[in-house]
Amino acid sequence: MEMKRSEFLAYVAPSFLIMLALMVFPLFFSIYLSFRNFTYGGPASSAGGNFVGFENYLYILSSSRFWGGLSFTLILVLVSGTVSIVLGLTIAILLYEARKGEGFFIAGYLLPYTVPPVVTTMVFGWLFRNNWGYVDYLLSQIGININWFASKWPARALLSMHTVWWMMPFVVLVFYAALQAMPQHFLEAARVDGASYLQRVYYVIIPYLKPLIIFVGMILIQDIFRIFDNVAVMTAGGPGNTTETLAYYNYQIAFGNLSIGMGSAISVVTLAFTFLLLGPFIHKTYLEQQNI
Amino acid sequence: MKKVARIAGSLSWRNIIVYGGLLIWLVVSAFPFLWTVLTSIKPLKAVFAMPPQWIFQPTLKAYHQLWFAGGEFPRYLLNTIIVVGSSVVISLAVGLPAGYALSRYSKKLGFVLLFLAFIFRAFPRILFVIPFYQMSRIIGLYDTKILLILVFVAVNQPFTIWMLRSFFMNIPESLEESAMIDGCSRFGAFVRVIIPLMGPAIITSGIFTFLLAYNNYLIPVSLSADRSVTMTVAIAQFGVSSVQGWTQAAAGGVSIALPIVALILFFQKYIVKGLAAGAVKE
Known part of the structure; x- marks a missing residue:
């Protein structure tokens, strides 16, 4: 008994009307704002700013701060994304091999992901504070003294490590859930053929x-492009804007400077870059889902 | 003798590698939180002692200052409860029929809407936050809880309907069909037959919409100033404040994390299931 079209529309209407009013409309409003030089407290702010064409976009694309934010975001995607997947796969396989106590480990593992990022970032950063943090103390005991917050690459490394941890x-x-659902005969067949453990992996x-x-x-690309809380x-963003992500830079312009027009333009550009990266994945999902 | 043999047997290289690896990551995951709990109950002098002190006279002073000294934190908690609670309830109420219909309607339109929701999930949040800021200033909703609730419901809707749909897919259509043959309307069958079977799925989706709203910082920090400030905004302020504020910040961090810890302890299976549902479907 297939659902009738009118029935279907009635069921999805509340959800899609909310998304239409509160996501699609703001999206177009954002694009509209991105063509105006609207800044709170600035000239012409009472009139909602003037139409300035592509001026905001040209300014952004020629701003080194924008490219800095984009490159650090891409570094996070590349480095933290890759490390998370490799390390995550390793831990998932270990968890799969453990025959007892998985629940206990999982409970502890969930903490960095489920506690609000503002809290986890704060506590993670504390460990690296000079003369106070426990990790900084341990490192100083073996003769390593790094001021993590004072220069570009240590600060970037710190945020990258935090992203992996998070x-x-x-x-x-x-991965663990998928391994549990894996048909056993795959592994059995490989074992019978005399494959070593690493070969089987x-x-x-x-x-x-x-x-x-x-x-x-x-998902990692989507989440890393949204990283804002962690940097904040x-x-x-310091020292000197070197740890700004695209989202953080965007926030600073839109809400730090209250340059609403420029801020909107940055988020439209971010959207373009996100979809440039996600394009192949989305296309693949499109083809897959069409067949069900 | 038998016992010794068993322990010796379980101490194989394999187990040492497996449990050793798992234990190392457990320490890495949980140690920062342990350190924060200790900081929150240390006297100020012990907090800055070098080398770090493990034994000290614990005190609840920071918690007292945070919660009972006439500060704003209790009000932020109340704001958080109202905003997060309402957005979870509304998200589910709106998302359940949509997720159900998307699992039962296989024509082109259903696919198009589903795919649109999937695309929306990838959007940067600030893309919505800026126009919301502007519009809410104009219509006077800026810095209200209603605004935050609306925004949370909207930005979480794509995720919510995708997750709910994947759970509805697991419920055989024959169930509501037999109810409909017995004279039930489809809506009646949905409410009386299907929804009652969705209990665990609703808990799972509820947990995730809760986490998305409870953990968010960008939306409340951009769209509230005073009246509707939530706990995440307040704690981020602590983090950058003076060094003397760190015990209170730690106490605040522990306070915010406690409901999450409770959630993990009581609903771990649902959280794991929810994470898997996003990935291991069909």
């Missing part, structure tokens, strides 16, 4: 998980 639970649990487990690795990568709490 995203790991998601990666681990998605490489030739059986990884190919089995491949579609999922792509899915996880896609850990480094506030």
